Each structure stands twice: as structure tokens, then as C-alpha cells.
Amino acid sequence: MTGSPYVPHSAEETAAMLEAVGVDDVTELFDVPDPVRFEGDLDIDARSEPEIRTEIDALLSRNDDLTEFLGRGHYDHYVPSVVDRISARSEFLTSYTQYQPEVAQGFLQALFEYQSMLVELTGLPVANASMYDAATALGEAALFASRVRETSGSTVLVPEYVRDERVSVLENYGAGADITVERVPSAKGTVDTSALMGAANEDTLAVYAENPTTRGTIEPDLDAIGDVAHDNDALFVLGSDPVALSLLERPSDVGADVVVGDASVLGMPTSYGMGLGMFATREDFLRQVPGRLVGASEDDAGFRAFTLTLQTREQHIRRERATSNICTNQAWVALRTAMHVAALGPEGLLETANRMVSLASDVAERLDEIIGVRAPVDDRHHFREFVAHTDQPARAIVDDLAAQGFAIHAVGEHEVQVCVTETNEGSIDDFIAAFREVAQ
């Protein structure tokens, strides 16, 4: 091997091509002034396939083998093999954005399905074909709010429970539009609506809430939050995910103007935070939506066909006046998510969602029985996860559990957070036993 294994040229072909082009050596084709040519050596050795497999396997095996009871915005649901297998087909995996719809009907239809599923789950009639993740979708929602809000305004109200990381992304997106973030206190792990009412005013651009929240709590009165937003001519932006949406109050029913969140809780394994940003909104804001949209149309033969549409919103046409700078997105993850939803079907999805409620409550109850533990901290219904109080310092609990093979979150001096889904359900007994040991 003296070149790239992915370059097909034989020596004879290269010679013939050079001749056709009229140069003796390929370096002649580089119209680069000498001073900026790189004459050094790159310190990168080529390795064979099996060498790299061995290397990466060995590298990644340095990750401790912990059973994770982790959530807080990144969740693990079992992905059926059929999703892995079919999404890995090279036509899906290696195709590009569907600029030539006539040879991309398959992928377009899958994205159309994804949009449609989000429309059903959110109750909002417009969903885009993907953003990067929940945090960037929230950032886009803030910019979107500043475009669609009738009067100017610059503050996004964000509950205390929202992850700092998510807020940081929001702040980065908002910075250019002079949007600032103001945190609103929580009560029992959900939005303190009276505090929210006090914080909201004419400068409020948008009110953000999550359901379930980062703490796993279920918001008891989303209507009230929506009302505060709307009373101040602000958008109500709701964060959620497709599993929760199949069971919890429908966003359109509680006045949500935008739904964001991470849809890859279906379709992807835990992948160090790699996500799929949902973005759904109302019809009247359609022309301000960021990201790709797939629409139905007809072809010359009169058959239904799909195509990217309303592309004049996008950067490759509108440039600095685009509704977003997004180009490469998470289309393939959206395909996987659509497949996963279809594989579960409405019953399977709802069953999973209901289980997330009972698992969280069961595990909280069992932890609560341990001396030195109080769970859940928040007197609310929970979904997948909950915060527990520990008499021992949370940091010590987390470290001791890690030594026993389990990972959980420390979220306060004496607060830990525990997330349960069907993928770690089988380890609950061992987990409780370990927790009992370390909590006292």
C-alpha cells in the first residue's frame, strides 16, 4: 500500500489521465505558491483494517464497564435490530441531502414520515426534518421567537431545572440577537408558576419549560405556563421527547408554540450525547422555520412524490437572510427514529412510556426504604428518572457506586439522580443492593 486504499487508480490509468490533462506530474496541478506549500511530514502512520480495529477496541475498552442509571437529557431505549440493519444499507447511509428528489424518493419519504410522526406526537402541524440536538433546537427556537414575535423582546425565561449545558448553548445562539436568558425558580422540581408570572413581562421573548423536566418530574400545569407566555406575547417553547410525548399532555393542547427536544431517544443507543433535535411549530410561522422541510408534491406522471421544499428559507439560497445556518443535519438519525417509532407502533410506544412512569416510581420507592435515602425529593409524578436525597455526600455515593459497577448523577451536595429504562431494568435489584451498601 503506497497510497489510499480508497483510490482506484492503477499506475497505467494515472499515467493516461496525466497525459490527457497535459502534465507530467500531479503536483503541477496545484496552483499553490511555494511559501504556503507544506513540505513537512504529517505524523500520521497508515494502519491496516485489522490493526485499527484492534487499536480502537483496545482504546475503547479503557472505558469502565458500568451499568448506567444515567439520564438528564440523554436516554437509552432498546433499539430493535431491524433498525440497525436496514438503516445501515448504503443507499441510506451514503446518500446526500436530497437536492435531486427524483433519485431520493426513499429517503425523502422516510423524512416525511419522521415529520408526520412528530406532528402527531406534538399536535403541531409543522415539524422540520432535524436539528442537531435538543440544545441547539432550543437555541434555534429562541432565534425563531425573535423573528416571529410581533413586538421586540430579548429575554428567554428558562426554569432552574434545565441543564446548564443546554442554557449555555442557548446563550451562544442568542448572543448575536442580543437575547439573554433569565432563570426562573422551581417548586418541587417543576416550574414555580407564580415566580414565572413575576418574571415575565413585555421583554419576554419566550418561555421555556420541559415535560418531563431534566429532573424527571412531570409538569403539573403546562397550561398555566403557556398562559404566562401568551399573556406577554411570548412564545411558549416546550422541551420533550417522543417517548414522553406519546403519553403526556399533547403540546398543542397546552398552548405550546414550539416543541424542541431530543428525538434520538428512539433510534439511537447512548452515544455520548449524539442527538436529534426536534423542532415543531405552528402553521402560521411556517416561513420562519429553520432547517429542512420535506413536502409532498406530484411528479410529471401525476404520482405523489416528495421533495425538499421552502428551500428559499435556507442558507444555500438565502445566505445571510436564511432562517438558520444549518445545512448538514441529523437526517439519518431521523430515519432511524422514524423506523423505531414504526417498529414499536402506538401500543408499543405507549407501553414503553407507561413503563417509564412506573419504573421511576418503583425504583424511587425502593430507594426510599433505604436508611439514609429519601426519594423522590420532588413531590411530583416522574418519568424515567428522579432526584433522591442522600445523607451521605452525593459525590461519595456516586464514587462508591462506580466502584460497584454503577453510574448515577450527583446533582447537589446531597442529591443524586437516577434514571431507569427498559435497558437497565434487569439490573435494578443489584443496583438497589449496591445503593443500600453505600448509602449508610
Next chain:
Amino acid sequence: MTGSPYVPHSAEETAAMLEAVGVDDVTELFDVPDPVRFEGDLDIDARSEPEIRTEIDALLSRNDDLTEFLGRGHYDHYVPSVVDRISARSEFLTSYTQYQPEVAQGFLQALFEYQSMLVELTGLPVANASMYDAATALGEAALFASRVRETSGSTVLVPEYVRDERVSVLENYGAGADITVERVPSAKGTVDTSALMGAANEDTLAVYAENPTTRGTIEPDLDAIGDVAHDNDALFVLGSDPVALSLLERPSDVGADVVVGDASVLGMPTSYGMGLGMFATREDFLRQVPGRLVGASEDDAGFRAFTLTLQTREQHIRRERATSNICTNQAWVALRTAMHVAALGPEGLLETANRMVSLASDVAERLDEIIGVRAPVDDRHHFREFVAHTDQPARAIVDDLAAQGFAIHAVGEHEVQVCVTETNEGSIDDFIAAFREVAQ
């Protein structure tokens, strides 16, 4: 889940179908006398996908994690990912035998490629589309010999070095045709040609030899073996594999009438002996060949097209007069083998083969330096593997090495066999060190 997850019927559809058929319950469709109906319960619980994954992972993890220096007919060569990925496409994986060639051109062409590669490697003009494995291909070769040999005869001469397992299969295949196996002594790990000459006579149906042999030796005088066979009007059946064939003497050049062996050394990982039986022979015996054959033809539009051919040899048409009972074969493995050969190309394949010679000789030399070890035992050239003498009992060596994480063969009281390919090459230093420790 109250049925099979792979049954698509909704309750409504089932009802409509029952009505169309005119019964109330599906059991009415079973025209089975009561006494033979099974009224018991099958003791088999249904499990979910993730449960079974966990179960099988846990089960298989009971296999010790040993680095294998094992060969003797089943070899490990690195299979490029591209082979795994593309052969897993469901069109290939889930299709059937190509009885409707118009919708099976892809698979037929792949099998045609496989046949063509074997033709090149063996020098024999006819290769079938697969047998089960090397042993059953040898069994078929014996039956084939009894069909094509001009005079009757019933003995197959098999060198001492051939695995007993392979001989047992041969005996099972031969039993019905009253074929018996006679073992011929080896000299220096290869056929003792003078002993062979003494054993061969007019009752000799076929003479079998291997190159490389089960002991890893390379036969020094295949011509002489072929001559013995032909002088007695017997067939010369040669066992080999595609890696060896790319380098060693071409079977057609040494008078081989049939080539058998395991072609899955390319295309498959070690899979507990799952194989791909090669079968190649001379043109004049074509109509007696067992197994499937893919041929080129033309379609109605005049384009080249492929089809199964000479099917009148086969069981589904000729029944008890067929050339073999084989139906389901190893077609998908043949596809993988063809892809692997194409991925290596002639240079890559030859490079691999040459390496098998030098690796075996290097490792033998290094073992030979260890006090209490003599390697190789056979004063021959070797391919992939060799037999070593150990002063310690072979059994003890094998067990002690297993405790250190290595697997090798015990082949005699004081003889072990060691196989090296590119897949365990990286562990040679550790292996030698461990061997040094246990050998003294």
C-alpha cells in the same frame, strides 16, 4: 405479544380471512386425527429481543477468551469489513436457490465469479457452486470417482496425516457404494510415495493427498502421487484451499482430477468449523459433477445472463439417480469468499500466501530455540502451521498454555501443532514467551 412477532395479521384481518376460507377457527383447517394432535405445552418461553441478546451474550461469554494458534483444516484469515457489510444485504442473505434466474442475476453472477476463481486457482475447468465443507466434498469426490472410473474399484487411499474426522465423513459417504478407506503411511509429514505405490492397485478408486497437509507440510512431489493414481486408473483427488492455491503448484499441473477443500478460509471468520466445500474437476467428467453449477447464457434480448444449468444432474429432477443428494448448500459463503478474493486481488492473495510460509517457518524456528522443544518435526516446507516435538507431554503443554490464554493442538504424546496467520501474528511474542515458560 400473544403470538409471533413475525406474523403481520391484525385481529380484523384474521377474522376476514377465516370468513373467506369458511371456518370459524383456524384449528378447523388442520386435518389431523385427534390421537396425534399434541395437546401438551411446549416448554419454551418467548423472550424479547434484548432478553435474548443478553442471554446469548452471557452464554457465549462462557467461552474462554483464548488466543488461538489452531488450524488443522479450519483457518482464520482477516475478513475485510466490506465483505461483512455487503454480504449482509438482505437481497443476498434472504434469497433462495436461483430457480427464477431473471430475478436472481446478481447472486448467479456472484456464484459464477466464485466458480471462475476456483477454475483459475485449481487450473481445472469445472468448479461447482459449493458443497458443505472439505470433508463432505471429499466424500462426494469418492462417489464421483466411483461413477466416472472406467473399471470398478472400491478403495480410496488416504494419507496417514489426514484428520480422522475427515476420514470418518468419507467412510460414511463411501459406505453405500461399498467404498473403503485405506490409510497410507507418511514420511516426514507428507505422503510416502513408495508406500503409496505399494498400496495402489486395480482396486484403487482414488488417491487422496493434501497440499498443504493437515500437518502444515507442503507435498514435495505431487506429480509422483498423481502418477500412482493414474497408473492404476484411479482419480487423483487433491485437498487444498484458495490461499494455498494462489502460491503452491497448480493442481492441474500435477495431474489432479478433482480438487476439494475448504474455501471458507477466505470469507468467513473461525466459526466452529462451518465451511465451504470446494469441488473442481476436469471437463470430461462434467455430467457427473455433484452440486449446483451456474452457467452463462443469453436472455431474450440477447444480453448475457446467468442461470443454474445442467440441473438434470440434481436431486429435484433426477431423484435417486442424481449425482448427489445435495440441495441446500453454502452459496452465501461462496459469495463471501468471492468477495474476499476480489478484495484481496491477486497481489494481496499471493502476499498472504507467502506470509503463511514465512510465518510458519519463523515461529517454528523461534520455538526450536526453546529448550525442550524441537520444531518443526517434519523436514519439509510449511504453510501456516507445523508440528513440534515437546519433551513435556503434549497434553500438559496444551493445558498450561490454555491457562496462559493460548490454544494449540496436541497431536501426539509429545507432539503439538501450532498455526499462525495474520490474525494471531500480533500475539506471537507473547505466545513464544508463554511457550518457553511451560515447555521446560
Next chain:
Amino acid sequence: IYEPLLPEKSQQTVAVEDSPLPDDLTRDSVTLPDLSEPELSRHYVRLSQHTYGVESGPYPLGSCTMKYNPPFAEEVASVDDAFVHPDRSAASTQGTLALLYRLQEYLAEIGGMDAVTLQPPAGAAGEFTGIRIAAAYHEANGDHERTEVVVPDTAHGTNPASAAVAGYDVVEIPSEDGRVDLDALEAAVGDTTAAFMLTNPNTLGVFERDIEAIAEIVHDAGAPLYYDGANLNALLGRVRPGDMGFDIMHYNVHKTFGTPHGGGGPGAGPVGVVSDLVEFLPDPHVRQSDGGFELYTPERSIGKVHGFSGNWLVLIKAYAYIARLGEEGLLDTSAKAVLNANYLASQLDLDVPYEPFHHEFVASADDLDASDLAKRMLDLGVHPPTTKWPDIVDEALMTEPTESESKRTLDQLADAFNTAADEDEEILESAPNRTTARRIDQTSAARNPRLSWQALDD
């Protein structure tokens, strides 16, 4: 305009030089395709696109049980721990042995058998194994005159072929009304009978209702009754071969237990036997030992029928499939397999001479050519049934939809049958037109065999 590069068009000859071996042990050169990985990928992806699989549409080949092959079984069969060498010690492969043992138990339970060997690599290999076991049994009884294997005329071709490979004369008995003619059977069996081979339901999909009488006749003649498992899908959880009086049977895991057919293979053909025959099973067999599993050689083993342990990776998939279904899934499988065949037949405009049938039926194309009709069905986007066999039906269309087709698909399939059956002969004869290749000339392929690219002129 664009076509991927064909391997045969890109061959290179490489001389064997600088080998560590002396010249007299090596060949001179080797000529093989030389493609880059991108070219290789496109070539084989294209070939896959020119291949119809179960995920392409319905595939109702009779007796082939082309059902859905769950991808999750592929995944569980690809874990690293599965890739072990067959010469590893039993102690170091307890995982493999445990899985094999569990599968043996599952299959024994499903078949009503006392023990099962997993060694045979395919259905026909299972038949051969079973007949070798019968031979060993007679041999052990000093019963040397049994030189014949009896099969009905509806038997799969492998039955007589396997018996013949095992050295037996094959006696074929005619059917009566699509079932074994008891008188003919009685007349055919006797002191020279080594076994009677039967599939039930048979290839017409018809259940051999007289199975108890058949078993009695065969057993009275001193011969074991062999069950060809090709049609077991029809009976899963409802009727067990062992309970019907069968002594030896094979299972086609690639038919009944959802492992993919792989374009012709690999499959696996485990063989089950009743207790009297356990001692004859192939070598080695897996059994429980103290706290684990071990391999042993059955006392009067017939020896080996595969060089190693059979098609291990296929067996893992079969285990996963059975575990996924469980009892209720197996029952649902046979129910829907039979319902689907009956429903499909009810929607056809063609005659189905033999009934009641179970998981498959044989329709007659009547005055049309069954092959032509099949070719036309290709144009309609479905795979046609098995054609022109069994001979007992004129212009036979042997059809097995399997349980994994929906009513909607069956309606489409029926539509394809009926549409094709309604076409002008001219159209049928010129079909197919919408496939990768048009009608392929089989005669010239056989008359002038070109079996490798070396044999091609172009």
C-alpha cells in the same frame, strides 16, 4: 451509461516471484480480479440490487418456507465470542456447548424426539444422516437384508437421492388421492425395507391422515419411519413427528426456524431420533456433565457427517428465533401459515385439485404452461411459486405463502396469479419484461456449458 466495473474485466496476472518457497513447489503466476474497494462495493451492491429476496416481496416457493428472517438473529450470531475454532477443548467452549445443548433440547421438544444431533449442515445431509442411522440400527440387529428405502411419489427429490447416496435401492409407491396408498405401502414394505421416508403434510400440503396406520405398517415390517422436516412449519406446536410414530426426523432450520436461505445455503439439518436410536447419533454429541457440558461419542455412533460441527452460526440464529417465538409464537406460526395458504387458495381463479391442504397447496395452471405463468408473475413484482412439480398435478404451481405474509400481500399475490392466468399466451411466452434479465435461454446454457469467465468468448 454508468455500470460498475466487473471483476472479470479487471483481471491482473501476478507472477509468483520472491517466494520463500523453492520454485518447484510453486505455480508460475496467478490471474485474478483486481478491484479497488470502491469499485468492489459498487459491483456487489449492484449484484444485490439484481437479486430478489424475502424483503423484496412475497416469495411463495412451495416446500421452501420463504418466511421473514429476523435481522436480530443475525446480530446475536455475530458476537465475537461466537467465533471459536472447532478444535478448542470442551472446557474452553462451555458457552458454545451450552447453546448447542439448549437448541438440542428445544428441537427435541418441538419434534417429540428423544435426542437431536446438530451436525448435519443441510436438510439433505440430515436425510443422509438419518438413513445412515437406520442402516447402523439394522446392522446392529444383524439385519443385513434390508436394501430398500421406500418413498411415496410425492416425496421431495432429496428423499430418494439421500437414500441412494446411502446405498439403498429406492422403491417409489404411488399415491392415492394425494396420500399414501396403504395397500401399496403394505405391498412395498417387508424384510428388505430399511426405512420409509415421508413428509407430513406432504408436498401437496395434504396431511397423511392415516399416519397411525402407516406407522404401524412400517414398524411391523421392522423398519423405522423417517420424517422429512421440510414441511414442519405447518405443524409447529400442534402435531409432533414423534407422537405420530416417526423414529427419525430432520429439521430444516432455514425453513422452519427463520434462518436465511442465503441464496441456496448455508442451512442446517439437525436430526432427531427416538430413544432406541440415540446410540447411533453422529460423533460427537453434546451432553450435560458436572456443572457444564461435554462432548462424547455415542456408543455405536455412525461417525461423522461433517468435518467439524456443522453450520454453527446458523444454529445460533435458529436458537434465537425459537427463543423469540416461544410456545405461543410457534403456535401462531403454524396457525397463520395454514390460514395463509387456505386464504390465498380461496382467492385464486385456478384449480387446486388436492385438499384439505395446510401450509401449502398445489394449484394447476391447467392448459397454460406453469413456467410461463411464473415468468409473467415476475413482471407483476412478486416471486412465483415452485413450478411443474409435483408431477401428480398438471402444470403444478406449488405454493407456500408462509405465515409472514399479510392479508394485503396475499391479496396482491392472488391478483398476480389471476392476472397472469388471464393473459394471452403470447404475453406469457414473452415474459418477463420488467426484470433485470428477460427470459433466459436454459437450453443453450446446458448444451454449451460456459461455467467460468475463462469459458466466455467476450
Next chain:
Amino acid sequence: IYEPLLPEKSQQTVAVEDSPLPDDLTRDSVTLPDLSEPELSRHYVRLSQHTYGVESGPYPLGSCTMKYNPPFAEEVASVDDAFVHPDRSAASTQGTLALLYRLQEYLAEIGGMDAVTLQPPAGAAGEFTGIRIAAAYHEANGDHERTEVVVPDTAHGTNPASAAVAGYDVVEIPSEDGRVDLDALEAAVGDTTAAFMLTNPNTLGVFERDIEAIAEIVHDAGAPLYYDGANLNALLGRVRPGDMGFDIMHYNVHKTFGTPHGGGGPGAGPVGVVSDLVEFLPDPHVRQSDGGFELYTPERSIGKVHGFSGNWLVLIKAYAYIARLGEEGLLDTSAKAVLNANYLASQLDLDVPYEPFHHEFVASADDLDASDLAKRMLDLGVHPPTTKWPDIVDEALMTEPTESESKRTLDQLADAFNTAADEDEEILESAPNRTTARRIDQTSAARNPRLSWQALDD
């Protein structure tokens, strides 16, 4: 006749009942597709068959670098140990951090940068990150008047869009002969300039030969020079953005480093910076610690640009790809990418107004409609180039064949270009005819948006 079941045609409504939650916290019902796994598989397999990918044939979209995506990278990114939660402690994810660190180092080496963040999930996200870093830099300098980002008219659309999202006014300067007009640049930059964004070679494939002068002008104005890495494939191992004077750059791993585009994503857009800007990198950043790796917050970090750590699985693939190629493979990549573009252009009957070009060129369809020509190319079995952009060329056909096409494929591709360019207008306008769908009406799609199956009438 056969068509797989569409999910939208098989929807079920399930009422929310018997939930452990009180009614007032739940919705009433949910309506979603309900398909069995066999139906699901056929549906999605069919969709894949109606999608053109890199393994289907040449895919010469300009600036998109649709090169071969090695499947082995997919395999190494699917090992169990890769699937970790982002909130795991650094101590328990040393494997992940080690791989990220090594990739940071590789990318820094390739780009001539001092540090690289892997957090941005796409190229445009990388641009946004880079501009935010520039903003933070000016902020740290107390330099509050820099409100403009300057881009040439040849810039990719994401450049001005990213600058705008980051709150900057965009100043576009016209090109001269397909390159940055130094006078226009000099006139445009100054105290209000926050950055100048440039891709080199630019979207015409033309190298900005005056890059040293450009860097000097921009640096003299006190602004950092930003490198859009979309066209980095042309320069691999031969020219490094850092050596050209760029201060900030992003890498498109899905273009340059062979990770698949996934029908639009996910990609990854790592950002490299020179030493002065390291303290502004996103939070967290990976660095070496005693005997391992740790995460830390850079001193003046801009904060986060992704909720967690970016597109981790994509990054593993990029690492595997770079490791596979090594230095010689990277050099071969840029050599053949440039040779391929030049060779392909030499075979076209179309005018290519700007040269010398490198890995891509922009041909002109002249008096033909570039879109029509592209549609006709679809019929010829190839994917057409990017059309009608950049505007600087009339009826532009922006073409990037990449290094993974062979001469033979390029000849076929050239043939497709030339054949289409030679067709009657009528044929072009009615193309395509051999694709899954014929020409699709974009106007009605936009005028009457139907964006979900709920919005469809049928």
C-alpha cells in the same frame, strides 16, 4: 402489483388508558403507524432501493465531497464500548477521551492548527463556533466595534448565514477572475471587521493564490482569518490552512474524512484555532492529564455549542479513516481528487470558465438550463453535479468527482455530461424518465405545503 405497506396506510389509534399517571397529565390517545416487522422491513428496504447513494454510482456534487465511505469505519464505531452516556465521569471514560484526544491531534496536524475542538456537530455549526470564538477574542480585547464579517461572493451559503446567526452584518465582496479582489478586500476590512471567511480552493476550485497577501490585509485590520474546510480534500498533506495564515478553521469530517453523509447528516464540524485562540474553545475540551485524559473548561471559553459532546459516533469513523490512510493515503487523496477533477473537465464538451482548478470545477451549461441537463443525467445512471451555483458562472454545473472515482467511471460520467448536453431541449425538459419518480413539481410543493401525512388528502 406488489407494493409494500406504507406506514401511513396502517395507522392505529390507541387510547391512553390504565396509565399510572392521572388523566390530567396525559393525552387522550395516540395515532401512529402499526406495522409488523416483516412489513416494516419491506417498506424500508424499498425506500432504500429508491435512494441513490455513493455505492450506486458517481455522485459529483460540488463542494460536497461525495467520496467512498469505508464500511470498516462503521464497524469500529459500533463496538459496545463506544456506547457510553455523556455524563459519565472522565475517569470512567478514558477510552472515549483517549480517542477524542488522538483525533484532536490528527486534525491539528492536518490543518496546521494548535488546538481543535470536536464539539460542533456539523460544518455550519463549526463556522458558528469559529465566529463565536472570534467574537470572544474581540470581546476579550475590549474591541467592541467589530460588527461585520466579510465574505467573498464565492463563499458557501453557510458562511454568511453562520455569521448572521452569530449577530454580524455580512459584507460580501465581489471576486475578480474567480478570486478575491485584493483591492475590494482592502476596502472592505477595517476596524469594524470581526473576521474574513474564505474557502481555499474556493467554490470554483480555484486556489486563492494571493492567500499570503489576503492574510496580511486581514490581520492588519485586526481580524482573524477564517478557513471554511469544505474544500480541504484538495489540499490534504500538501497545504495547511495554518501555514496559509488562517487563524480559525473547521473541518467537515463527512466530506474530507470519509464519514457518510447519511442523507443530510450527521456529520461533524471540528474547529481548529491558532494558539492565541485556544483559551476561547468550547467547554469542555479534552487534554492529557497524569497518565490519562481529562476534560477542562478553557479559560475564556465561549461555552457550549452542542448540548453534550457533538457527534461522537461520527468522530470515531473519522479517526478510523485517517488512521487507515496515514500520511501517504492523505497525500494520495488530494493528488487523485485534483487529478480526477482535471481529467473529468478535460473530457467534457462544456466550457469551464475558471481555472486552474483543483478538486472541483464549475462548468457552464451555457444556453441550456443546468437543472434540465442534470435531470437528464439522472436518466443516464449517474448523479449530476450541483447546479446553478455559484452564480458567478452562467448555468453553473459545480462538479467534484472526488478521488474515489476511477478513470473508467470518469469516462462514463463525462459521457453522461456530453450526452445530456447534446440532447434536444425537449428531451431535457421532460427528463428524467428512468427514475423512481419523474420530474417533481417543486413550485406546487412550496405553494401548497403538505409537510405531513396529516396534511395529505389521499
